[in-house]
Amino acid sequence: MKVLAxxxxxxxxxxxxxAIQLVAEELAKENIGLDIVHVGVKAVAGCIDCRKCRTNGHHCIHDDIVNKLIDMLPEYDGLILGxxxxYMGIPGPFKAALDRLLYATEHLEGWGPKPAAAITVCRRAGAIDASHQLQNYLNCANLLTVNSQYWNVCFGWKPNEFLEQDAEGVQTMQVLGKNMAWILKVLEASKGKIPVPAYEKRVRANFCR
Ligand SMILES: Cc1cc2nc3c(=O)[nH]c(=O)nc-3n(C[C@H](O)[C@H](O)[C@H](O)COP(=O)(O)O)c2cc1C
Incomplete structure (x- = not known):
């Protein structure tokens, strides 16, 4: 099993x-892999609402990292957004990528239900606001949100501040990793015994009707 972060x-x-590495270390103890993809080191185009993804095999007209992620997803058993x-929210390039990833795939349709978690880090303030933003993507994608013993937030301006001074954030990530490993193993053990729900075609009731 492996998780995409x-x-x-x-x-x-x-x-x-x-922060993600701390989760990965706990997963590794249970022989679960984790691959990190860096989204936002380069600029990422935003969604232009052309809706070509509806007729383009659920891929985006911007043929960049988002389409690569769409092709990679089937290999993975879980997802972490970190x-x-x-400025109290998630970075612009990450929002651009997640908007397009979710929109092109019609909210990851057919991929879930799989475990997923959101992690946010900051120097001082805004981690919960940004966490809510990330949760919004998980909430609409038929995913099983994994939590820890506190909100999945970490503090530090640079890695050494986080690792050396935010003992609670470090432990929160470790517990998140343990919980995610456990859920993955439970789901794996249920295969062939408890079928995933049979979903009907999604109903969309636009509010102008
Ligand atoms: C453009 C920009 C805006 C930021 N805004 C905030 C903020 O609103 N609140 C905060 O606590 N930290 C803010 N920070 C600090 C980062 O969130 C913090 O240093 C974080 O640990 C960086 O994580 P990274 O090393 O994974 O990029 C900001 C940093 C940048 C570059």
């Missing part, structure tokens, strides 16, 4: 990376 930081080895706080 999308790191929305501009710093490939920053605080977000180290990012720093930028």
């Amino acid at each position: 999308l790191n929305g930081s501009q710093n490939p080895k920053g605080v977000t990376y180290h 990012c720093p706080v930028h």
Whole structure:
């Protein structure tokens, strides 16, 4: 089994990376892998609402990292969204990528139910606001949100501040990793015994009707 972690930081080895690594270490103890994809080190185009993804095999007309992620997803058993706080929200490139990933795939239709978690890191304030933003993507995608013993937030301006001074954030990530490993193993053990729900075609009731 393996988990895909999308790191929305501009710093490939920053605080977000180290928070995700703590989760990865717990998963590794249970022989579960984790791959990190850095989303946002380069600029990412936003959704232009052309709706070509509806007739384009659920891929985006911007043929960039988002289409790569769409092709990668079937290989994975779980998802982590992690990012720093930028002005009380998630960084712009990460929002651009997640908007397009969710829209093109019609909310990851057919991929879930699978476990997923959101992690946000900041120097001082805004981690909960940004966490709510990330949760919004998980909430609409038929995913099983995994939590920890506290909100999945970490504090630090740079990795050493987080790792050396935010003992609670470090432990929160470790517990998140343990919980995610456990859920993955429970789901694996249920295969062939408890079928996933049979979903009917999604109903859409636009509010102008
Ligand atoms: C453009 C920008 C805006 C930021 N805004 C906030 C903020 O609103 N609140 C905060 O606590 N930290 C803010 N920070 C600090 C980062 O969230 C913090 O340093 C974080 O740990 C960086 O994570 P990373 O190393 O994974 O990129 C901001 C940083 C940048 C570059």
